[in-house]
Amino acid sequence: MINLKLSVAALLLTTVAIQAQKPTAIKPEKHISLQIPEPSDVCISADGTKMYVVSDSGYLFETDLEGSILRKADYLGIDDEAVYADDKFVYAVEETTRKVKIFDAATLKLIRTVNLSYSGGRNKGYEALTFNKAKNKFVILTEKDPVYLFELDTDLKVENEINLSKIARDISAATYYNNALWLLSDEDRTLFRLNPKTYEVTAKWTLPLINPEGLAFDKAGNLLVISDDMKTLYFFKNPEKQ
Template structure:
């Protein structure tokens, strides 16, 4: 009887430990918040004005970008109708066609560890340097072949934390001249910056705002990229670790998700390390993953449309 009693207590102890472990994993990976979001979406159908990411399907997936090995970040240039990414091991700003073909490569000198790039206005981009926590404003035209960090407009945000868990994503709200900067982890947060880059000759007046409530509602464990939907004033947040793209509504609450795992949205394989996301004027979602993989997602009713060049 005593052995049976001891065995029973052992099983109870093991079961309790298992429950605690699963609860810890669920909390740390934000599974509970994600499950609650999906349950709520099932009954409410989600907001009317959103991208409707649930209906997106991969039309290009895992296409290697020939000649690149360490892509990070992505942005859409509406004037040129092209994409730009950065590489950090051999620092370059690279222009891509909308089907992931290299159009040109611009050498980056003195940019440290470039991890983000964002289109601001015709010819103006911001590049983030994760290692030194810098934002660098650059100008390019059709003849640009290299950029020198020493001549770039710079803003340093010394926010502490781990140096290689810093600025990973950028997005720009053109209507409000507001730059969003994603801090990857420790802490995972999004900063809103007004006044950079400058729009005139006068010294800019910089304002930095945080929204801890919004950041706490993000059911992901890291931030690897951002983008801004200029039509709906919605922010897109990409997580490499959580394999997830989340759309945030104008009230900063999640309104949609695109799951980057095999079997979802037509993906035959899980996106290995999502590092950059960009949205074009038609709502097409472009994504890059290390080392050099390119993806395109469109709504189910638009998947038959060919990629623009």
């Protein structure tokens, strides 16, 4: 009986693992053109009422939930590739300079710059940033060759390094939603859901988009993906419910 139970448990684990490796194709319900040059990432404000978008051109924008520009930070960065916001601050990541710019969410004034050195290729630096609530740590990821996930404390100091290159050819964005870490691959056009404690892939979905670079979930659970080349924001139903 014990062996039978072990066999059933092993079979269930194997089935879950196989399912996690089979991507499901999903299609957007609608899309909007953005008046933002080379939009590279998007996040939702802490109160869920607006979005922040960063641009390869070095700009940080605040928009409404339909992508209309409300404000632009008085700041010109270099190759901004990732953005994250909490109830006090907005964090913009510059890939080539390895800097995180921290803005006051109320005023969009730049208040602090953090340097996170990384010796990888100039255009293969930090591409994704979010806060992993399951570990109470920020996570920042390099784009590729290799894909590294760095765990940071709340003061943005590196505490751990994990190689995630086996997951995808590249990583272009990250967000935390519904007790999971979500990653987006531009080259694979694939969305990944990860266990936020082990970083094992638990599910994945393919997207029929060109150059998907930005990733977020709104308060209703809808998936938002930005295409850099197309300057377009796409809206999907929650992939977990499809």
